[in-house]
Amino acid sequence: MSQARSRRAAALVPAVAVRQNEPEAPLFDPVDRDPAYTRVAAAIEAKILARELRAGDALPPETELAQQFRVHRSTVREALRRLESAGLIKRPRGAKRMVVSRPAAAQVASGMRHALVLHDVTFVAVWEAMMVIEPEVAALAAMRRTQADLAALAAAHEAFKASPQGDPHAVEIVARFFELLGAAARNQVLVLAKQSLTRALAPSLARMIDTVPQARSRISDAQRKIIASVREKNVDEARRWMSKHVRDFKRGYEVAGISPDTPISA
Amino acid sequence: MSQARSRRAAALVPAVAVRQNEPEAPLFDPVDRDPAYTRVAAAIEAKILARELRAGDALPPETELAQQFRVHRSTVREALRRLESAGLIKRPRGAKRMVVSRPAAAQVASGMRHALVLHDVTFVAVWEAMMVIEPEVAALAAMRRTQADLAALAAAHEAFKASPQGDPHAVEIVARFFELLGAAARNQVLVLAKQSLTRALAPSLARMIDTVPQARSRISDAQRKIIASVREKNVDEARRWMSKHVRDFKRGYEVAGISPDTPISA
DNA sequence: CTCGGTCGGATTGTCGGACAATAGGACAAC
DNA sequence: GTTGTCCTATTGTCCGACAATCCGACCGAG
Numbered sequence A, B: 001m002s003q004a005r006s007r008r009a010a011a012l013v014p015a016v017a018v019r020q021n022e023p024e025a026p027l028f029d030p031v032d033r034d035p036a037y038t039r040v041a042a043a044i045e046a047k048i049l050a051r052e053l054r055a056g057d058a059l060p061p062e063t064e065l066a067q068q069f070r071v072h073r074s075t076v077r078e079a080l081r082r083l084e085s086a087g088l089i090k091r092p093r094g095a096k097r098m099v100v101s102r103p104a105a106a107q108v109a110s111g112m113r114h115a116l117v118l119h120d121v122t123f124v125a126v127w128e129a130m131m132v133i134e135p136e137v138a139a140l141a142a143m144r145r146t147q148a149d150l151a152a153l154a155a156a157h158e159a160f161k162a163s164p165q166g167d168p169h170a171v172e173i174v175a176r177f178f179e180l181l182g183a184a185a186r187n188q189v190l191v192l193a194k195q196s197l198t199r200a201l202a203p204s205l206a207r208m209i210d211t212v213p214q215a216r217s218r219i220s221d222a223q224r225k226i227i228a229s230v231r232e233k234n235v236d237e238a239r240r241w242m243s244k245h246v247r248d249f250k251r252g253y254e255v256a257g258i259s260p261d262t263p264i265s266a
Numbered sequence C: 001c002t003c004g005g006t007c008g009g010a011t012t013g014t015c016g017g018a019c020a021a022t023a024g025g026a027c028a029a030c
Numbered sequence D: 001g002t003t004g005t006c007c008t009a010t011t012g013t014c015c016g017a018c019a020a021t022c023c024g025a026c027c028g029a030g
Helices: A004-009 A013-020 A034-051 A062-069 A075-086 A105-118 A123-144 A146-160 A170-185 A188-211 A215-231 A235-256 B001-011 B014-019 B037-051 B062-069 B073-086 B105-118 B123-145 B149-164 B171-185 B188-211 B214-230 B235-256
Strands: none
Touching: A004 A235, A034 A062, A034 A075, A034 B105, A062 A075, A075 B073, A105 A188, A105 B037, A105 B105, A105 B188, A105 B214, A123 A170, A123 A188, A123 A215, A123 B123, A123 B188, A146 A170, A146 A215, A146 B188, A170 A215, A188 A215, A188 B105, A188 B123, A188 B188, A235 B188, B037 B062, B037 B073, B037 B188, B105 B188, B123 B171, B123 B188, B123 B214, B123 B235, B149 B171, B149 B214, B171 B188, B171 B214, B188 B214, B188 B235, B214 B235
């Protein structure tokens, strides 16, 4: 560290630097010269992660931040946009000051969705991940579900059955079923991962449901079986049925004539 | 809430708004009045997701964007910071213009890590997720690994064995082992999810390894077994050993006297 | 003809300053 | 108490400016 600093100092005095030439250890680190807005953002981010600024706290006004960091207000604002997009701060509707916040699940999910879409991730890849995660989540849900969870799941199931053929909302209801199951599993990490997957799959899933006639009844059946297993805390059954359920999605795609290698475009 | 809203709306059209007052169906949607920088960011983001702007393309200069959107350059810059933080655009070292890019895995992972940390997610929660994902990833890796994958895994394994007791890099090497296995599994989605988990766990894992004397040899053994199974394409064995391996982490924490409910603080 | 130096144009990073709009609070009027 | 009014703090947006730096072109020396 102090090495690096003194070396960098030498860069300002060419005569010194030219004389030494050990081939090892690149002699010069790339001089770190990131823009001020980056550093300001990093400084605030650090304070948030270190809990010195807690969720709900209001940030000092921009002018004050500008004074403290000795930069222009515009620079502070650019830093704030950074943090805002990361979900670390936000302005509640109709509030003046920015407040510290914790990134919402939806935010993380949307970030992952962007990544998946732009990396041309295929349908099978997402499906495979679901095959890994969802059955285990169902199993956990079967172990930990409460009465409230069951009620919510049942409600979602009814909503799906009630949704008319060709209803564009149907997919959202399916997604909600998955999310509720995640909630019942009481594991925030898996919930986060799951949510990204369902969100990514939703658009193409919608096409599939509309194309394959028997899709709706199969989904409905699976939901019923899963709810039953979860109600009875039958862990293995829950896992098995969810496994079937997810596997069915792929079958649906095949029937619908959608190639498994289709990238999940927005 | 809706009271306040209708009041504000009523200000714009007093006569009409005042007359009707059904309590249901909020009568007015909240007028969307998001700042310009949000809309600019959204507009560019849309073009990127729609592939009209492809990764590698250079964005028009800020002044030009400002002209096109009819906003000031400062406003454009705030929008750019938004997209930059989302990983949708970036400035390659020493490039002038911004170029469109696809969010790197590390970026998504760090986003998820922030979320996990700030939501006080506990060690067990992350561990549980690993228990779900990692064994299946190992299984996939056993099916799909190439010679190159094996070589890389072996190298990482050797590096770990060679790392001196108390080496702070040891954890990084463990993490690399996991990442390489993910790469061998040929599923970008799981890789993304995995990476977030190992990153989140790394700091506390480091403490654990330094505290528990037998941790190093157990990890080393597990890696050896896993590599062997993957080499022989023995799917079930790979899954089993990885399962053991991850389970061992929790045991290590218990031995080290770290409570499973410890939040994974940075 | 290749190599290093120089120059100008294009763009970004940062700054100073300005102003309208609005949230929040205090306070008076009904 | 509710409503209207005024004040202040703070944000959203703009204008204009300038240094730093990258790039490419041009040029002179070996």
